[in-house]
Structure formats: C-alpha cells, structure tokens
Amino acid sequence: PVASPTVTVLPKAELHLHIEGTLEPEMVFELARRNDVALPYRDIDDLRARYRFADLQSFLDIYYANMAVLRTTRDFHDLAAAYLRRCPEQGVRHAEIFFDPQAHLARGVPMSAVVEGLSGAIGEFPEVSAKLILCFLRDQSADSAEETLRRAEPHLDDIVGVGLDSAEIGHPPSKFATVFAAARKLGLEPVAHAGEEGPPAYVREALDVLGVRRVDHGIRAMEDPDLVARLRRERVPLTVCPLSNVRLGCVPDIAHHPLPAMLAEGLNVSVHSDDPAYFGGYVTANLAALRLSEDQLRLLAANSFESSFVTAQARERYL
Numbered sequence: 291p292v293a294s295p296t297v298t299v300l301p302k303a304e305l306h307l308h309i310e311g312t313l314e315p316e317m318v319f320e321l322a323r324r325n326d327v328a329l330p331y332r333d334i335d336d337l338r339a340r341y342r343f344a345d346l347q348s349f350l351d352i353y354y355a356n357m358a359v360l361r362t363t364r365d366f367h368d369l370a371a372a373y374l375r376r377c378p379e380q381g382v383r384h385a386e387i388f389f390d391p392q393a394h395l396a397r398g399v400p401m402s403a404v405v406e407g408l409s410g411a412i413g414e415f416p417e418v419s420a421k422l423i424l425c426f427l428r429d430q431s432a433d434s435a436e437e438t439l440r441r442a443e444p445h446l447d448d449i450v451g452v453g454l455d456s457a458e459i460g461h462p463p464s465k466f467a468t469v470f471a472a473a474r475k476l477g478l479e480p481v482a483h484a485g486e487e488g489p490p491a492y493v494r495e496a497l498d499v500l501g502v503r504r505v506d507h508g509i510r511a512m513e514d515p516d517l518v519a520r521l522r523r524e525r526v527p528l529t530v531c532p533l534s535n536v537r538l539g540c541v542p543d544i545a546h547h548p549l550p551a552m553l554a555e556g557l558n559v560s561v562h563s564d565d566p567a568y569f570g571g572y573v574t575a576n577l578a579a580l581r582l583s584e585d586q587l588r589l590l591a592a593n594s595f596e597s598s599f600v601t602a603q604a605r606e607r608y609l
C-alpha cells in the first residue's frame with residue numbers, strides 16, 4: 291500500500307527499533323569491505339534472498355551473523371547516522387533505540403566503541419531526540435546480563451533504559467529479575483519483549499517480576515482476556531511491529547494482524563518497525579500496511595509519545 295500523507299507526516303515516536311536491525315544489505319557489504327570481513331553471500335541480492343524467515347530464531351541467526359561487519363566506533367556511528375537520516379521522511383521526531391551489546395562484546399568489540407559510536411551519531415541529528423536502550427539477550431545467562439550492565443555503568447549518561455530481547459521461548463522474564471532490579475536502582479527505565487512468540491504468562495512476568503514500563507510486542511496477550519483487561523486498566527504501553535510479526539510467522543498475514551483488535555479493546559498500542567532492514571520497511575510502511583483510518587493513525591501517533599520516556603510537559607514540543 292502507498293503511504294497516505296497522514297501516515298508519513300504525523301509526528302511519531304519510534305519506541306521499538308533495534309539499531310542492528312537497520313543494517314541494510316548495502317551497508318553489510320560496505321562495512322565488510324572496509325573491515326576486510328569475508329561474507330558468505332555472493333552479493334546484495336543473494337543476501338536479500340535469504341530474508342525469508344520461518345520464525346524468530348531463523349531471523350536471529352542471520353541478524354547476528356551480519357553483525358560481524360560492525361567492528362569500530364565509526365561503524366556504529368555510521369549505522370546510527372544512516373537510521374537518523376531517515377527519521378524526518380518517516381515523521382519520527384523522537385526515537386528510543388535498542389542495541390544488543392552482548393552480541394558485539396562477544397566479537398571483542400569494546401562497550402565504549404558501541405555506545406560512543408551510537409551516541410556520537412545521535413548528537414549530530416538535533417532534529418530527532420534519540421535515546422539508547424541497552425538490551426540483554428535472554429538466550430544468554432543472567433550472569434552475562436549482569437556483567438553487561440557492569441560494563442555499561444561508565445556510559446549511563448548515554449543510556450535511558452534496559453530491555454530484553456532475542457529468542458523468547460524457554461527464556462522467561464523471571465530469569466532476569468536480579469539484573470532488572472539492579473538496572474532500576476541505577477535509574478534506568480525497564481522494558482522487555484514479551485508475548486511475541488512466548489505465552490501471555492511472559493507478559494505478566496515482565497510486569498510483575500521485572501516491573502517494566504512498556505511491553506514490546508505483547509500480541510499474544512490477546513489470548514488471555516484477564517490479561518487484556520489488566521493491560522487496559524493499567525494503560526500498559528504495547529509496542530507493536532506488524533511487518534515483523536508477519537515476516538516471523540507470529541501472525542499468518544497482515545489481514546489477520548491483531549492491532550485493530552487491540553485498538554478496539556482500548557489498549558495503549560503504538561506501531562513501530564523492529565528490524566526494518568529485514569522486515570520490509572520503516573515505521574510508515576508498518577502503519578500503511580494496516581490500512582487504518584485517519585483517526586486510528588492519529589491515536590497511534592499520540593500513543594507513541596504517551597508511551598515514550600519524554601515527560602508529559604516536554605511532549606508538546608513534538609506535536
């Protein structure tokens with residue numbers, strides 16, 4: 291579908307975007323050349339042809355593999371700058387951006403290169419207020435998450451929150467109770483992916499055990515009427531990514547996406563792009579795919595600011 295003027299022009303906050311998921315195939319090849327990293331793909335078309343995913347894990351395998359090209363402060367800077375350059379055309383005025391440091395530390399990239407590269411780029415784009423959210427990889431150990439938080443402590447001026455991502459099933463939020471408590475004590479805002487592939491019980495745990503301020507995805511909460519009632523009552527923000535859900539087989543097709551039903555239930559949902567380089571588009575493409583009314587689009591945009599960590603007072607400046 292063609293994006294209507296409302297879709298593109300409406301000011302929005304992007305709250306569910308993995309910066310590594312904005313690594314476009316062209317940049318994979320450019321950085322591979324620059325860093326002398328051998329790629330197992332013939333060319334850009336060959337790489338793109340592999341972006342057909344059966345489930346979350348099959349996506350994560352190629353998402354982590356492509357990160358091999360990210361080595362230096364400059365690489366992380368260029369990755370973030372390429373994303374931030376697109377924000378005006380997407381109507382994105384504010385972005386709370388996930389990054390996955392454990393995946394980079396494992397290749398010997400220092401935390402400082404990751405955070406300083408990303409925040410250096412953020413400083414160069416005053417037209418979008420951008421913040422960083424450090425995500426723990428839930429398929430790694432709780433000890434590894436705690437070590438990662440310790441390594442991030444010198445950089446907390448550049449980080450607003452902590453998140454939880456990667457392979458969900460078998461890795462419930464409760465596994466990370468200790469590190470989230472420590473992060474909250476440091477003044478970091480807690481969020482977590484839950485109810486993407488995992489059951490509604492993981493959404494409850496994210497709220498009750500991790501104390502999250504937002505739930506990322508949360509679509510499977512719709513299977514549990516009591517949970518839906520609670521999410522409505524407590525106005526829990528849910529950051530929903532329609533193209534991701536379709537491409538990872540979490541929903542059968544866009545016509546069966548639960549976003550309209552979530553809106554009809556009165557939930558505080560907003561629409562975001564997750565890993566746009568892999569799933570077919572940035573936030574306006576996600577909004578356009580749903581074929582919503584102008585009123586629904588306005589509500590989603592308003593929710594995106596309400597659910598952000600921008601204070602109510604400061605929000606007016608974005609609208």
Ligand code: ADE
Nearest residue numbers: 308455456457483564565
């Ligand atoms: N990391 C990047 N994208 C993700 C997703 N959709 N779910 C879980 N972890 C992720």
Ligand code: ZN
Nearest residue numbers: 455483506564
């Ligand atoms: Zn995500």
